[in-house]
Amino acid sequence: MMTEMRSLLHPNDSSLPSFLLTRSSSAAVRLPQSATNLRFPSQIQSMTSSSSAAAAASSDRSLKPKEEKPLWGGRFEESITDAVERFTESVSFDKQLYKHDIMGSRAHATMLAHQGLITANDRYQILSGLDEIERRIDAGEFIWRKDREDVHMNIEAELTNMIGEPAKKLHTARSRNDQVTTDLRLWCREAIDKIHARVRHLQVALVKLALKNEGLIVPGYTHLQRAQPVLLQHHLLSYVEQLDQDIGRLINCKDRMNFCPLGSCALAGTGLPIDRFMTSNYLGFTAPMRNSIDAVSDRDFVLEFISVNSIIAIHLSSLGEEWVLWGSKEFGFLTPNDSVSTGSSVMPQKKNPDPMELEKSSRVIGSLMTLLVLCKGLPLAYNRDLQEDKEPLFDSVKTILDILEVSTEFAQNFTFNHAKIEKVLPSGHLDATILGDYLVKKGLMTAIDRDQTLPGLDGIERRIDTGEFIWRKDTEDVRVNIEAELTNMIGRPANKLDTARSRNDQVLTDLRLWCREAIDKIRARLGHLQVALVKLAIKNEGLIVPGYTHLQRAQPVLLQHHLLAYVEQLDRDIGRLINCKDRMNFCPLPIEMFMTSNDLEFTASMRNSFDVVSNRGFVLEFISANSIIAIHLSRLGEEWVLWASEEFGFLTPSDSVSTGSSIMPQKKNPDPMELVRGKSSRVIGSLITILVLCKGLPQAYNCVLQEVKELLSDSVNTIIGMLEVSSEFAQNITFNHAKIEKALPAGHLDATTLADYLVKKGVPFRTSHDIVGRSVAICISRNCQLSSLSLDDLRSINPVFEEDVYEYLGVKNSINKFSSYGSTGSDYVAKQIDFWVSKLQID
Numbered sequence: 001m002m003t004e005m006r007s008l009l010h011p012n013d014s015s016l017p018s019f020l021l022t023r024s025s026s027a028a029v030r031l032p033q034s035a036t037n038l039r040f041p042s043q044i045q046s047m048t049s050s051s052s053a054a055a056a057a058s059s060d061r062s063l064k065p066k067e068e069k070p071l072w073g074g075r076f077e078e079s080i081t082d083a084v085e086r087f088t089e090s091v092s093f094d095k096q097l098y099k100h101d102i103m104g105s106r107a108h109a110t111m112l113a114h115q116g117l118i119t120a121n122d123r124y125q126i127l128s129g130l131d132e133i134e135r136r137i138d139a140g141e142f143i144w145r146k147d148r149e150d151v152h153m154n155i156e157a158e159l160t161n162m163i164g165e166p167a168k169k170l171h172t173a174r175s176r177n178d179q180v181t182t183d184l185r186l187w188c189r190e191a192i193d194k195i196h197a198r199v200r201h202l203q204v205a206l207v208k209l210a211l212k213n214e215g216l217i218v219p220g221y222t223h224l225q226r227a228q229p230v231l232l233q234h235h236l237l238s239y240v241e242q243l244d245q246d247i248g249r250l251i252n253c254k255d256r257m258n259f260c261p262l263g264s265c266a267l268a269g270t271g272l273p274i275d276r277f278m279t280s281n282y283l284g285f286t287a288p289m290r291n292s293i294d295a296v297s298d299r300d301f302v303l304e305f306i307s308v309n310s311i312i313a314i315h316l317s318s319l320g321e322e323w324v325l326w327g328s329k330e331f332g333f334l335t336p337n338d339s340v341s342t343g344s345s346v347m348p349q350k351k352n353p354d355p356m357e358l359e360k361s362s363r364v365i366g367s368l369m370t371l372l373v374l375c376k377g378l379p380l381a382y383n384r385d386l387q388e389d390k391e392p393l394f395d396s397v398k399t400i401l402d403i404l405e406v407s408t409e410f411a412q413n414f415t416f417n418h419a420k421i422e423k424v425l426p427s428g429h430l431d432a433t434i435l436g437d438y439l440v441k442k443g444l445m446t447a448i449d450r451d452q453t454l455p456g457l458d459g460i461e462r463r464i465d466t467g468e469f470i471w472r473k474d475t476e477d478v479r480v481n482i483e484a485e486l487t488n489m490i491g492r493p494a495n496k497l498d499t500a501r502s503r504n505d506q507v508l509t510d511l512r513l514w515c516r517e518a519i520d521k522i523r524a525r526l527g528h529l530q531v532a533l534v535k536l537a538i539k540n541e542g543l544i545v546p547g548y549t550h551l552q553r554a555q556p557v558l559l560q561h562h563l564l565a566y567v568e569q570l571d572r573d574i575g576r577l578i579n580c581k582d583r584m585n586f587c588p589l590p591i592e593m594f595m596t597s598n599d600l601e602f603t604a605s606m607r608n609s610f611d612v613v614s615n616r617g618f619v620l621e622f623i624s625a626n627s628i629i630a631i632h633l634s635r636l637g638e639e640w641v642l643w644a645s646e647e648f649g650f651l652t653p654s655d656s657v658s659t660g661s662s663i664m665p666q667k668k669n670p671d672p673m674e675l676v677r678g679k680s681s682r683v684i685g686s687l688i689t690i691l692v693l694c695k696g697l698p699q700a701y702n703c704v705l706q707e708v709k710e711l712l713s714d715s716v717n718t719i720i721g722m723l724e725v726s727s728e729f730a731q732n733i734t735f736n737h738a739k740i741e742k743a744l745p746a747g748h749l750d751a752t753t754l755a756d757y758l759v760k761k762g763v764p765f766r767t768s769h770d771i772v773g774r775s776v777a778i779c780i781s782r783n784c785q786l787s788s789l790s791l792d793d794l795r796s797i798n799p800v801f802e803e804d805v806y807e808y809l810g811v812k813n814s815i816n817k818f819s820s821y822g823s824t825g826s827d828y829v830a831k832q833i834d835f836w837v838s839k840l841q842i843d
């Protein structure tokens with residue numbers, strides 16, 4: 001090790017690639033202090049791109065052979081067509097991830113060196129090469145190549161051009177599947193911080209605007225009709241409250257996503273001795289993700305993030321709508337400065353508040369929809385479909401940042417027209433409610449009234465519970481029905497029930513109480529499904545199934561490991577619901593608010609009455625969480641339907657959870673799980689409808705909230721149904737061990753284990769990949785397994801193979817080799833089962 005370190009410091013070390021040498025061949029490369037330990041080396045001062053032959057070549061596409069051998073060479077004979085290349089490339093947009101990709105590679109290389117999987121010299125060259133690549137990208141000198149598909153392969157291929165052999169070791173114990181989701185998490189984490197900061201700026205701008213207009217009274221609107229006078233400050237602060245909840249959502253989302261997928265490799269983990277805690281630490285994650293299949297499959301963190309963005313967009317769309325309205329001649333409440341207005345090419349008098357019209361919330365909602373549709377019904381694990389997550393995500397983030405920036409700028413650049421507002425204030429009888437309250441004070445509810453009212457309400461509840469209550473459609477809604485009936489029963493005291501209460505705060509209190517209960521019901525059912533999955537896993541201990549990526553056989557995995565991936569996902573779903581409930585558990589009802597709030601077991605009273613009746617964020621958050629649950633269940637549904645097919649034949653549902661065909665006597669269909677997949681679209685549909693409903697609504701109560709109820713209740717009932725039937729299905733299926741085992745040898749599931757074997761023998765991973773790819777090609781031509789190749793066959797490809805290779809071949813051997821944290825290795829999976837058994841208190 002020390003000799004290796006010393007040789008690193010030798011200026012004429014021939015193992016150093018040319019780009020590491022200074023312009024003058026005699027000048028020593030000045031190596032940073034850190035090169036002698038395992039910390040990241042800083043940028044090498046002397047690196048120049050123009051002097052480096054390799055770098056120059058890499059920045060000039062014409063110097064490349066058109067058809068560079070792809071990184072997966074080995075078993076492939078032909079290169080892809082131009083149309084396929086154009087259609088499948090992602091570098092044109094995922095190059096945005098380059099900093100995060102490089103960050104991940106630095107951490108990975110450092111860990112590999114620490115674990116002895118690459119040398120310190122390899123690491124040093126990799127890190128220096130990555131520094132140079134980053135510098136070139138920053139400077140716009142890097143040539144992105146579509147034939148290298150994506151950001152990951154562009155960087156790796158370029159690094160290989162620059163430093164040769166060491167770069168071929170960088171992909172040791174890594175796949176693009178864990179790489180891309182690591183990059184994405186790092187990117188999202190930063191994006192959340194940026195959005196958080198901009199939300200704060202807007203809050204500050206709104207508070208400053210409020211301070212500047214102290215004492216200004218404006219008409220408060222409900223149904224967009226004049227209602228009661230309010231202080232402008234109060235109105236503006238309701239937005240500040242909503243934005244504060246948005247910040248809470250962002251923070252929860254970041255905390256939940258801040259777990260490290262790196263080291264999960266393609267889907268199953270690895271048998272190489274990696275240290276996932278080390279990479280996780282380096283990258284500032286809370287911990288490595290517990291389940292490698294979950295880690296590479298799920299994009300719930302993206303869904304959650306852009307759901308939060310959509311809620312922010314809805315809030316800002318209200319602000320936009322209001323300020324556009326208020327800027328009109330009819331309202332005339334505000335005048336924007338020229339600096340935030342545009343004119344008309346034809347009407348000379350026009351001055352338009354374009355920035356606030358252009359709040360672009362529809363784009364943000366559109367991105368969320370794209371992603372929900374994308375993820376629905378995807379089987380585990382990685383699918384190429386997931387590449388399509390990036391553009392909507394990037395667009396959502398960019399748009400939200402822009403909307404926030406421009407809203408802040410607008411808030412700093414308009415004037416409230418005090419004189420005009422004061423002049424029009426008397427119209428609309430804004431004082432009528434206060435007059436009502438004056439009269440009420442002359443006859444407030446007494447203890448005697450209360451003693452009649454409470455038993456009256458109890459009686460009504462009983463009759464509703466037993467179905468004896470007659471609901472009258474001519475009495476509009478639930479509240480009016482109950483109040484009318486109470487008046488019938490007890491007379492005058494019933495009329496006092498609405499003292500200091502309106503249907504607006506009442507409906508929102510009801511809704512919050514209802515949602516709170518609904519969340520508890522869904523949570524309980526999520527827990528039941530987790531238990532059912534863990535029990536199913538325990539029942540099938542030791543069963544190996546093929547793990548899939550791109551829905552093609554990839555690596556062997558323990559069924560237990562696969563099922564636990566869903567348990568992890570459901571756990572995050574529970575986390576989302578808990579956060580949502582905590583955030584919504586504030587009491588909308590006014591006067592003696594702390595008493596009412598306590599009685600109803602709310603955390604506290606809401607701070608701003610305008611926010612109370614305007615806030616739709618909690619509903620949106622709830623049904624967004626439902627939609628993510630629906631996505632998870634749709635994936636389970638799709639998988640179990642597939643697995644029940646004759647072609648897969650992995651499982652057989654019992655008759656009690658199957659249906660038949662009216663015409664084909666042999667048929668037995670897994671309808672419940674098809675419908676789980678199908679009904680997820682209803683849940684997504686409700687979310688879309690509510691988002692569309694809420695877009696651009698001015699603050700305070702609007703009738704739209706009435707529309708929300710049916711959709712919300714459909715979303716909740718559908719999710720509950722989906723969860724119940726999934727648990728029932730899980731309890732009523734049998735895995736066909738014999739059939740699965742028989743079909744297991746197909747698909748060369750042990751190929752990656754063989755590549756790792758070669759890595760252990762000192763072969764760089766890329767070379768190992770190629771050697772094993774060629775071995776697979778022989779198997780394909782002979783229609784045999786890797787384990788059937790003789791040692792001579794293997795040695796004809798590469799002499800490094802030894803007799804011990806057979807300990808790595810075959811599915812059983814292969815599965816036994818997995819040992820990394822989060823992998824499908826038996827020991828690790830057993831620990832995971834113990835963890836869940838204890839967490840879920842399964843006896």
Ligand SMILES: N/C(=N\CCC[C@H](N)C(=O)O)N[C@@H](CC(=O)O)C(=O)O
Nearest residue numbers: 090150175176177180266386387549
């Ligand atoms: N092609 C693939 N992953 C590509 C991930 C990156 C892609 N550009 C994206 O953005 O999703 N998966 C291979 C593994 C790999 O290429 O590492 C597989 O599972 O067979």
